[in-house]
Amino acid sequence: MKLEQKEHLQQLALRVREHIVRLSTDGGCFTGASLSCADLLVYLYADCLNVRPDNLTDPTRDYLFLSKGHDVPALYGTFVELGFLDKDRLNQHLSTDDHIYWHPNRNVPGVEFHSGSLGHLPSVALGVAMDCRMRGQDNKVIVITGDGELNEGTVWESLLVASAHKVNNLTLVVDRNHFQANVATEDLIPLEPLAPKFEAFGCEVRRIDGHDFEQLEAAFSALPFSDTKPSVIICDTVRGRGLPSIEARADRWFCNFSSEEVEELLRELHSQEATTLTSETLTVR
Template identity: 70%
Template sequence: MENKNYEELTATALKVREHIIRMSTDGGCFTGASLSAVDLIVYLYSSFLNINKDNLNDPDRDYLFLSKGHDVPALYGTFAELGLLEKDRLKNHLLLNDHIYWHPNTKIPGIEFHSGSLGHLPSVALGVALDLKISGSTNKVICILGDGELNEGTCWEAVLVANAYKLDNLIFIVDRNQFQANMRTEELIPLEPLADKFAAFGAAVKRINGHSFAELDEALNAYPFQTDKLNVLIADTIRGKGLPSIQERADRWFCNFNAGEVEQLLLELHGEHNTTLTSETLVVR
């Protein structure tokens, strides 16, 4: 599938980032990591996956599993922009009258599986992919992982099993934003050379700029990357993408802004105001 309407994708991604910023108040959310995953999720739902508001229970639909579940504001925002979720419901984030909170909940249509405990969904995704393979179905299965999540041994076990069963209908996408919680991945448990590690485990690997719709197009147009192998797409991204005042800040992984800060950041997102929020003016957990 080829998509050259990058301006429309960019406009949608901007609106999703607005939603994330607005959800970063009254209890907050994992803002930085959510912002890094926006372009990936917008592209997948807009241009690659057979998923829409009318086929959420169709057995022929594709499947997306958000293993790094703390990025769910990016998923909620995408759902809202593409009509899978009413936009007004985003205001219910963390309220007791709805199911929209810090991690995916299957009570929200379009969420395939609960996540939050890192390292679990690669195995769930490969189980679904194996079932589809056995049944002869052509559905695509995507699992989005965080780079820090790769410290979990279960992720690498899933890579081994997926290759053992030649699951070329499965794609693991790594949101490689270089951070886990409040530390750089390479300062805690180094992951590089990451592509070589996946290849050594038997996967077919591509590495791209995860904020480039053109590179996403080129990579995913080549799916499956190699027959009879797990597909792994490493997407290099920037934590906090779109907000220079919090980009690549180790202490900006969970943010709880007040209403005034939200308005400042919305202006910053649109390049209309140069603001720098200090640690004293931002609640960080």
């Protein structure tokens, strides 16, 4: 990945995180999980998928299904930065005059399917992937789940069907931030070893750092991993990424900050970003 491309993605992700923080007031949102997913969504929409504001009805476009719908602030922020959504609509968050609320709604351009009740969109994505294949098309079909969402049996049922029918144009991505709601996954229903579980269900698996754009590029550019199996990418991430004061905290699942707290968090976000960029520059030199 070229340095200019990486810096562009980092700046996009920073602006998306700003949107997430600003949405974390006046009713709040699922801040921690949205921050863990921001880099992934930015990479997919900005550099990987053939989906743009001008081709949303084109049946040959790529498809992304956000099954962990509570990450929708990251999706909204990405849509704003890439021209899918007017920034001013974010001011209508949780207003009855708009559809900008805690989970995706298809009335928002770019949202492929409603989500919120966890575990259902892997099956929806599977159906779309099979339809695309029957039409002789080569669309990428990607569905993002949370790691806690993997407790839902429908996720595994969809993979059994995908494996049985050799649906290799379906990719399931796990945002592995190690929390579900307000508890660590391994303290509730342990998931590890996770990759062998997916392999046992007939998938080809890669595991990467979900905040590293070079690793994201290497993994997604290699799709499909197999000619006869669905692909799975486990993205190890940090809940609350970019804000050290709330990172990896069980109590920062849903946040409703005051306007003063939001401004303080924005300052922290920019301070952390400056520290990260300085560190990377020194490493390159």
